[in-house]
Amino acid sequence: MAWFDREFIAVPEARKNQLVYKWPDVNIRRYSRAVVNADEMALFVKTGRVVATMGPGRHRVDADELPVLGALVDSVTGGNFYRAELYFVSTREFPGVKFGGRLADIVDPASEQVVTLRAFGEFALSVREPEQLITALAGTTDLTDPAAVRNWCSELLLKSMKVTITQGISGGEWPVLGLPAHLHVIESAVLRQTNTTLYEYGLRIPRMGNFDITLAPEDADRLKRLAKDKTYIRLTGDFQRYAAGELALDAGHGLANGTGGGGGFLGAALGLNAIQQHTAAPPVPTQPAATPTCPSCRTANPEGGRFCSHCGENLESHEPQHCTACGHQLAALAKFCSACGIATGR
Structure with missing residues (x-):
């Protein structure tokens, strides 16, 4: 035939x-x-x-x-x-498979702030065992849809990355700020976990490429500001001095832009501190210590002295004298009472 x-x-x-x-x-x-x-x-x-x-x-x-x-x-x-x-x-390798999305909300151990992580990139996909792929996915995924298997692998990769990143950051292995510096290690960990799951489906992801893990823009700005505050406070050694400088800069920017300077956290802290300072009890004034005067030569002597430094008179032997008319204490060698003007007879 x-x-x-x-x-x-x-x-x-x-x-x-x-x-x-x-x-x-x-x-x-x-x-x-x-x-x-x-x-x-x-x-x-x-x-x-x-x-x-x-x-x-x-x-x-x-x-x-x-x-x-x-x-x-x-x-x-x-x-x-x-x-x-x-x-x-x-059986060939398919590069350039896209993936991406939100990973998780996680607490940054360094700043104790809750931030949102996102991941975007691409990976290569290949079949490890054709028979295993057909028997495992025939009833799970529509193999006639060209994008079905790729989308399924993308979701699985994102899930594995979520688990790996969360464990690494929570355990202090990787910092939230500066996470891109650890992408090579993260890639190895994510591929290891993903391929463990894909093994039973006859698939594997040999490599990733052009992927990145980022913070939400507002979270990135907030962590950068906190990191700067901590560094400057450590350098100045005084929160009040640093905060005052920040408020002055903020006010300057506000005046330049035609708006008032928003103090934010630092302004609230300084305001509270100012209230506490104004509501605190005023300090009790201290009276200057009296200096003993020699009754003989009227020389002012240092506090606590027992003898006159000019004539040697015993300062402790002379008890204070009082006015016979009004009882006011008389100054040494005073001829008249400073309170009532009566002659002392000295």
């Missing part, structure tokens, strides 16, 4: 970029010629089980060449057709 009278089965040119291609007809004519490219593997599946495989090359679909096809003969057609699903699985 001439070859050109028979059907040729192959992946159409427009579908060669697919990871999996399913031949649309489950009735495969006997003696059809299947063309399997160098980077493909063809699999006959019946009742969810792979019954035959064809490697790269040109194959005649016949039980004489593939004896296992004898179980697929459709007796209703007189043995002219085999009844089975035929899948073409690409």
Whole structure:
């Protein structure tokens, strides 16, 4: 029987970029010629089980060449057709698969602030075991949809990255600020966890590329401001001095822009401190210590002295004198009372 009278089965040119291609007809004519490219593997599946495989090359679909096809003969057609699903699985690497989205809300151990992490990038996908891929995903994912498997792997990668990043940051292994510096280590950890899950599906992600983990813009600004505040306070050694300088700069920017300076956290802290200072009890004034005066020569002596430093008179032997009229204490050698003006008789 001439070859050109028979059907040729192959992946159409427009579908060669697919990871999996399913031949649309489950009735495969006997003696059809299947063309399997160098980077493909063809699999006959019946009742969810792979019954035959064809490697790269040109194959005649016949039980004489593939004896296992004898179980697929459709007796209703007189043995002219085999009844089975035929899948073409690409064994080459598919780069540039996109992924991205929100990872998680996590507490930054350094600043104790809750921040939101996002990840975006791409990865390469390849088939590790074609038979395992078909049997594991045939009932889970629509293999006829070119994007179904890729989207499923993207979601799985993002989930693995979420777990890995959360554990690494919470354990103090990686900082939130400066996380891109650890992308190489993060990539290895994420691929290890992702490929452990993909192993049972016959898939693997050999590498990632052009991916990044970022903070929400408002979270990034907030952490940078806190880091700057902590550094300057440590350098100045005084929160009040640093805060006053920040308020002065803020006020200057506000005047330049025609708006008032918003103090924010620092303004609130300084305002509270000012209230506390104004409401505090005023300090009690201290009276200057009295200096003893010698009653003989009227020389002022240092506090606590027992003898006059000028004439040697005993300062402790002279008790204070009082006015006989009003009882006011008289100054040493005073001739008149400073309170009532009566002569002291000295």
